[in-house]
Amino acid sequence: MARKKKEPETYTALQVEAALCVWECLNEWTLGTEAQVAKLEKAAKKDPHSMAAIRVEWIEMREQCGSAEMRSQSIVLGLWCLEIYDILTVNDEEFFSYWSYDWEVIPAMLKHAVCKDGKASMYRGDYIYTGGGLIDAHSAAQLVAQEFAWLRYEDDCKSQARQQWAYEELVTDDRESRDDPSDSRMLSAFEQGEAPPAFVKWLGEKYDLTPAGPGFR
Known part of the structure; x- marks a missing residue:
């Protein structure tokens, strides 16, 4: 008896959009000249909690895992971001209405794409290489909500x-x-x-x- 061919995974237009926005953001954070990276590393040493430090962690991850792996994991990160989005808009559909989805909302979420040790992560479940799995979307949503309430x-x-x-x-x-x-x-x-x-x-x-x-x- 012939083995049934496994159906490929399918994604909604919303999920594809989220993954593309994640990939766009990660490229913005991780691509640059040696001089630009050196400047980020210098700033990160001065302030380990700065945006520069976050970018340095993602640059190091890209160097370790490769662009193809990071591009593939953008799907995982996109789904994680959508969970956060749903959590914060379930009782307020206009929660993010003041801000650009791709240039402000997604990057704000990705700043909190970390594992329990606080290091940048793009993995979930058993598929974990560097730094451990992503923190729970509800935990990240609280941090994102705080940031947008301040803005x-x-x-x-x-x-x-x-x-x-x-x-x-x-x-x-x-x-x-x-x-x-x-x-x-x-x-x-x-x-x-x-x-x-x-x-x-x-x-x-x-x-x-x-x-x-x-x-x-």
């Missing part, structure tokens, strides 16, 4: 700064003027749950700004 808060503060003081850069200029830019008043306000209008009003008054007239609102 939304920052955008709302800029909008309020434009409306209240005709000075959209108020919040970013305040951060950059400090001796330690990471010591952000806006981040503190975000973590304490302070509403953007109240925070921006306080910040403008602190710098003794003149409120915007009706024509600037």
